[in-house]
Amino acid sequence: VVSGHAAPPKSSTARRLTTSRSISLGTYEVLVAPGALSSIGEIVAETAPAHRYTIITDEHVGPLYAERVAAALGADRTRVYTIPAGESRKTREQWATLTDAMLADGFGRDGAVVALGGGVVGDLAGFVAATFMRGIPVVQVPTTLLAMIDASVGGKTGVDTPAGKNLVGAFHHPSAVVADPNVLSTLPREQVRAGLAEALKHGVIADEAHFDQVLSEGPALLGGSVDDSIVDLVANSVEIKADVVRRDEREGGLRKTLNFGHTLGHAIEALSGYSLLHGEAVAIGMVLESEIAERAGVASAGTAARVRAAVERLTLPHRKPADQSAEQILAATRSDKKARAGAVEYALPSRIGAMAGSDTSFGIRVPDDLVREVLR
Ligand SMILES: NC(=O)c1ccc[n+]([C@@H]2O[C@H](COP(=O)([O-])OP(=O)(O)OC[C@H]3O[C@@H](n4cnc5c(N)ncnc54)[C@H](O)[C@@H]3O)[C@@H](O)[C@H]2O)c1
Ligand SMILES: [Zn+2]
Numbered sequence: 001v002v003s004g005h006a007a008p009p010k011s012s013t014a015r016r017l018t019t020s021r022s023i024s025l026g027t028y029e030v031l032v033a034p035g036a037l038s039s040i041g042e043i044v045a046e047t048a049p050a051h052r053y054t055i056i057t058d059e060h061v062g063p064l065y066a067e068r069v070a071a072a073l074g075a076d077r078t079r080v081y082t083i084p085a086g087e088s089r090k091t092r093e094q095w096a097t098l099t100d101a102m103l104a105d106g107f108g109r110d111g112a113v114v115a116l117g118g119g120v121v122g123d124l125a126g127f128v129a130a131t132f133m134r135g136i137p138v139v140q141v142p143t144t145l146l147a148m149i150d151a152s153v154g155g156k157t158g159v160d161t162p163a164g165k166n167l168v169g170a171f172h173h174p175s176a177v178v179a180d181p182n183v184l185s186t187l188p189r190e191q192v193r194a195g196l197a198e199a200l201k202h203g204v205i206a207d208e209a210h211f212d213q214v215l216s217e218g219p220a221l222l223g224g225s226v227d228d229s230i231v232d233l234v235a236n237s238v239e240i241k242a243d244v245v246r247r248d249e250r251e252g253g254l255r256k257t258l259n260f261g262h263t264l265g266h267a268i269e270a271l272s273g274y275s276l277l278h279g280e281a282v283a284i285g286m287v288l289e290s291e292i293a294e295r296a297g298v299a300s301a302g303t304a305a306r307v308r309a310a311v312e313r314l315t316l317p318h319r320k321p322a323d324q325s326a327e328q329i330l331a332a333t334r335s336d337k338k339a340r341a342g343a344v345e346y347a348l349p350s351r352i353g354a355m356a357g358s359d360t361s362f363g364i365r366v367p368d369d370l371v372r373e374v375l376r
Contacts, residue, residue: 062117208353
C-alpha cells in the first residue's frame with residue numbers, strides 16, 4: 001500500500017494486503033483491489049456460486065467493462081442486460097423490464113445477479129436480486145467512487161417513485177462487493193468530485209486523518225490520476241461506513257450520522273431539479289450544516305472553516321444556489337423523509353472526526369431561525 005497515514009477505526013476488521021484491502025461486514029466482504037474486475041470469476045464462484053449469471057449494467061459502463069466481467073464469469077452462462085444510464089431509470093418500470101427479461105430468458109432460483117455500475121445500477125440490480133424468485137444472490141461491482149464508498153455498502157436497495165427517491169425497496173445484503181479502483185480512470189471528473197464529497201463526509205463524521213487524506217489525494221484523483229494510493233482512500237472510507245452500518249443496521253441511531261450534510265443537501269438537490277449532482281448538493285449541505293453546528297454551540301470553533309476550505313479545495317460548490325431562497329430550502333427540509341413529526345433534525349459534527357450526540361440519538365433539533373441565519 002503506497003500511502004496510508006489514515007488509521008482505520010479501532011473496531012475495524014480489515015486486513016492489509018500489499019495493494020488491496022478487504023473489509024468485512026460480517027456476512028460479506030468488500031474487496032478493494034486494482035485489477036479485480038478481471039479476476040472476479042473466482043470471487044463470485046466462491047461467494048455466489050450459481051448456474052447462470054445476470055450482469056446488470058448501464059449504457060456507459062457496459063461497453064467499457066461488461067465483456068471483461070462476463071469473460072471472467074464464463075461468457076456461456078452469463079447474460080448482460082444494459083439499461084439506459086441515469087437516476088431517471090431507477091424505476092419500478094425498469095425493475096419490471098429486467099425481471100421480465102430474466103424470466104423470459106429462463107433464469108431461476110439458481111441464478112445470481114452481478115451489479116456492474118454506479119449507485120443507480122447497484123440499487124436497481126440489488127432490488128431485482130432482492131425480489132426475483134423471492135431473492136437471489138447479488139455481487140456488487142461498484143464503478144463510481146460514490147458507489148464504492150457508499151451505495152454498495154449497507155444492503156439498501158430500491159427504486160425511485162414519482163413521490164420521491166428510494167421510496168420502494170428492500171434490505172438485501174450482497175454476497176460480496178468488488179471494487180476495482182482502476183475503473184475510476186474512465187469516470188467523468190464531476191462524478192469523481194461528487195464521490196469525494198461523500199468521502200470527505202466520512203472523515204468529518206468519524207476520522208480526522210481520513211479527512212486529511214481525502215484533501216491531500218483528492219486533487220490528483222480529480223486530475224485523472226489513479227494510482228495505488230486510491231486503495232487506501234476507498235478502503236478507509238468503506239471502513240467508516242461499514243463500521244457505522246455494522247453497529248446500526250436499520251438506522252436506529254448511529255446510522256443517522258451518515259446523514260451529515262444531507263438534510264440541507266437533499267433539499268438543495270431537490271430544489272435544483274436534480275441539476276446538481278447528489279455529492280455537489282451534499283458538499284453545500286456540509287458547509288452549511290457545519291456552520292449551523294458551530295453557531296448552535298455544538299461544534300468546536302474552526303470546524304466550519306475547515307469543512308468549507310476542504311470543499312473549496314476539491315472544487316465542489318460551497319454556497320447555496322442563488323435562485324433558492326432560505327424559506328424554500330427550509331420548507332424542503334420538512335418534506336425530507338428523514339424529518340420526524342414536523343421537527344427538523346440534523347446530524348451535526350462536534351469537530352472534524354466526531355459527531356455530536358449519543359449512541360441512541362444523533363438527531364439534533366435546530367430552531368428554524370438559526371437555519372435561516374446560516375442560509376442568508
Ligand atoms: N443504497 C445506498 O445505500 C445508497 C447510498 C448512496 C447513494 N445511493 C444511490 O446511488 C445513486 C447514485 O449513484 P452514482 O453517483 O454512482 O451515480 P450513477 O450510477 O448514475 O453513475 C454516474 C454516471 O457515471 C457513469 N459511470 C459509472 N461508472 C463509470 C465508469 N467507471 N466509467 C465511466 N462512466 C461511469 C454512469 O453511467 C452514470 O452516467 C443514487 O440513485 C442514490 O440514491 C444508494
Ligand atoms: Zn449521500
